[in-house]
Amino acid sequence: MSPHMESSAISKPLINLLRGWPNPSLLSVQLFDKATHRVLTNKANAIPGMLYGPDEGDARLRKGVASWLTSFYSASKPITEDRIAVSGGASQAIANILQVYTDPIYTRNVWLVSPSYMLVFRIFEDSGFAHKLRAVPSEDDEGIDIDFLRAQIRMSEEKAIQDGITEPHLKPQRPWAKVYKHIIYAVPTFSNPTSKTMTLQKREDLVRLAREYDALIICDDVYDFLQWPSSLHATNLSRDKAALPRIVDVDRYLDGGTKRPGADGFGNSLSNGSFSKISGPGLRTGWVEGTENFAYGVAQTGSSRSGGAPSHLTATFVAETLESGELQRYVYETLQPTYGRRYQKMVGAINKELIPLGVELPQTERDVVGGYFIWLTLPHPLKGSLVTKRAEEENLIVAPGQIFEVPGDNADIHFERDLRLCFAWEEEDKLVEGIERLASCIRRLQSEGGGEPLSPAAEAEMHKRLVGVRS
Ligand SMILES: Cc1ncc(COP(=O)(O)O)c(C=O)c1O
Incomplete structure (x- = not known):
């Protein structure tokens, strides 16, 4: 001893x-008891739910998610279902995204706002980035040190040029995808592990930097809905509206947005959403939001082309809870x-x-x-x-x-x-x-x-x- x-x-x-994890008392078991029964006793939903589904995922879920996001983030332009691909949860989605949008030789580095969610490291390692992970400090109260990141990206670019890495090595050219030069990973709102929220100014600075250097910002936005006032006495905070736009929203409006002249239409950010923290992690269901082109590319990953989007039957249950407004x-x-x-x-x-x-x-x-x-x-x-x-x-x-x-x-x-x-x-x-x-x-x-x-x-x-x- x-x-x-x-x-x-x-x-x-x-x-x-x-x-x-969520405490067991906070799993939405009763909601799913009713929703699964309603889906499985209605052939119009049960049969497509039990078959292979669309590559982009269950249509009702995409619509339900799009409409909830439009309202929660007070989007100036509606978020349409074309921007949404159903995923098997945030972790699985990152693995898919890396398959489609990166090449471990051409993609120079993965930049992680640090301290970082520890279980994400292996997802990047499995995709060939074990020696390319780099930390970006978030110690100040604004959530990321942009100047540090800019200086490091510049050096990484210089090295890639010296090494003659000018085009993707392992990934073929495909009309539905592209290969980004850099990946930036962040949990901008109520971060795991720090619980910090990145300021709007930093979100904008980060989008500008990503555009300049052909980077994709992967945002795990899995905690955004779980918000409350910091003080017990605050009365004027909204439960059903986010305090800040996500980085994917910023990318949509900033300096002409993702459709500005000269842009390739894929955007420089995505929002990785999940039902794990707001319903139950065992559902293994989530969504990816990006530009229409980007979401389509996610749905074109080989495993979705072969089997349809992940977690298809579960997605139909989640869709039911959203359509009824219960979730x-x-x-x-x-x-x-x-x-x-x-x-x-x-x-x-x-x-x-x-x-x-x-x-x-x-x-x-x-x-x-x-x-x-x-x-x-x-x-x-x-x-x-x-x-x-x-x-x-x-x-x-x-x-x-x-x-x-x-x-x-x-x-x-x-x-x-x-x-x-x-x-x-x-x-x-x-x-x-x-x-x-x-x-x-x-x-x-x-x-x-x-x-x-x-x-x-x-x-x-x-x-x-x-x-x-x-x-
Ligand atoms: C930042 C972050 N991303 C992803 C996940 C895992 O999400 P999912 O269950 O949707 O794979 C977690 C869970 O702890 C998390 O904190």
């Missing part, structure tokens, strides 16, 4: 603030208030227990907050890995900042002093106790002057274990 482990800790119930009501009337309450409990406990110890939170001045996570920066000299280790001894699981560092990148962008906490998974009545346990670990480490650092091997083993890597 570790000298730090108290015998009482072993009997404490587990509190898991790492897992980024939208579920998000606004159940999920937003429940997640909002969970968030307030956790932030309340952080303010009481952790801020006095010197812990810091990002973007504290926001009116609207949301998503699943809270990012904490520990006071010097504490390290996230050691706090995580001590927390395990208290039967508390948290995520150290280092697991969100871009692998293989030698840029000096590290998150050794940070932790990510999730308020979505654990039972609501354990959230405050989780923070209290964390506070007692931090206090003890502070009394030891920061504690004995973990060896690099112990640190690596713990990180692998936390991200679920078998070796």
